[in-house]
Amino acid sequence: MTDRSQSQGSRALVLGATGGIGGEVTRQLLAEGWHVRALRRGGAPRPPFSEPGVEWLDGDAMRTSDVLAAARDCDVIVHAVNPPGYRHWDTQVLPMLDNTIAAATMHHATVVLPGTVYNYGPETFPLLRHDSPQQPRTRKGRIRATMERRLLDASRNGVQTIIVRAGDFFGPQTRNSWFAQGLVKPGQTARIVRVPNAHGVGHQWSYLPDVGRTMVMLIARRGTLDAFSNFHMAGHWDADGTQMAAAIARVMTKYNVDVKTRRFPWWLVRAASPFVTTLHELREMRYLWQQPVRMDNTHLVETLGHEPHTPLDLAVHATLDGLGCLPGKPGAKGSVRASAAEQA
Known part of the structure; x- marks a missing residue:
């Protein structure tokens, strides 16, 4: 647990607060007594998407002056913003990060970034350490690796x-x-689970509340961390690609729903990818489902003492509930967000 008294009066700017990971970090910072400021075009979103207690500012992460102003008096900047969907990565991702680095430099703030596995190529698989070399094979991976290099350079100039x-x-x-776009369908009772893995290939999952909790715990210890710190979470390891589907089936059995497992229709993605940007990107990332990719959390555990870890069935039940996939709860709950901080 973090020392809540140390968080009183601390302020964080969250870019991407209406997204999945940005929203989760926002909620957990608020719970620890932080003042949270969020930047969004149009200011505060309408309920139920507006998180109570957040100071919403009207602004654009692509505009340097907006980010500089929003970060005033902030101790931490959580950079959890990406272009919506998969559009405009080439032209927007790096300028947004540069604005965050400029704001962190001006206001002496710590930058917190949700990382991805896109940065790594197959030569580093199957086990990724926090210091494994980054040799991305995809366009998106090269952009993510460039982001981290820019942050490393900034850390040498005083930006933690x-x-x-x-x-x-x-x-x-x-x-x-x-989970929500491939395995099940939000707003529909989960009767069919589509499995993207190649046969017998393991895959790593992470429960968002655990990820948010980990970030907040590290933020609380930022004074003891290096200028540039890179941590990997172990999350939930599905050793053969069947265990997440089995967990969904166990939860649905409690509601007397028989779940059938199907293969994810990669053939459809391949056929439609020339015409649909999102499907083109999903196809590019298919290699992550064709070979096991697992993260070593040794460095994280050495730093925190443990990794926050919600039991799989509890995490799956909460997820299905939130997505409106349990019987008697048609439609996804209003709190489910259309994330701009996506992870394929």
């Missing part, structure tokens, strides 16, 4: 950086995830 890398997100507050 904390990166937390986790597996594929799932949780009750996000629809923009493989």
Whole structure:
């Protein structure tokens, strides 16, 4: 647990607060007594998407002056913002990060970045350490690796950086995830689970509340961390690609629902990818489902003493509930967010 008294009066700027990971970190910072400021075009979103207690500012992460102003008096900047969907990565991702670095430099703030596995190529698989070399094979991976290099350079000039890398997100507050877009369908009772893995291939999942909790715990210890710190979470390891589907089936059995497992229709993604940007990106990331990719959390455990870890069935139940996939709860709950901080 963090020392809540140390958080009183601390202020964080969250970029991407209406997204999955940004929203989760926002809620957990608020719970620890932080003042949270969020930047969004149009200011505060309408209920139920507006998190109580957040100071919403009207602004654009692409505009340097907006980010500089929003970060005033902030101790931490959580950079959890990406272009919506998969559009404009080439032109928007790095300028947004540069604005965050400029604000952190001006206001002496710590930058916190949710990392991805896109940065790594197959030569580093199957086990990724926090210091494994980054040799991305995809366009998106090269952009993510460039982001981290820029943060490393900034850390040498006084901008502390904390990166937390986790597996594929799932949780009750996000629809923009493989769990919600591939395995089940939000708003529909989960009767069929579509499995993207190649046969027998393991895959790593991370429950978003656990990821958010980990980030907040590291933020609380930022005074003891290096100028550039990179942490990996172990999350939930599905050793053969069947255990997440089995967990969904166990939860649904409690509601007398028989779940059938199907293969994810990669053939459809391949056929439609020339015409649909999102499907093109999903196809590019298919290699992450064709070979096991697992993260070593040794450095994280050495730093925190443990990794926050919700039991799988409890995490899956909460996720299905939040997505509106349990019987008698048609439609996803209003708190489920259309994430701009997606992870494929």
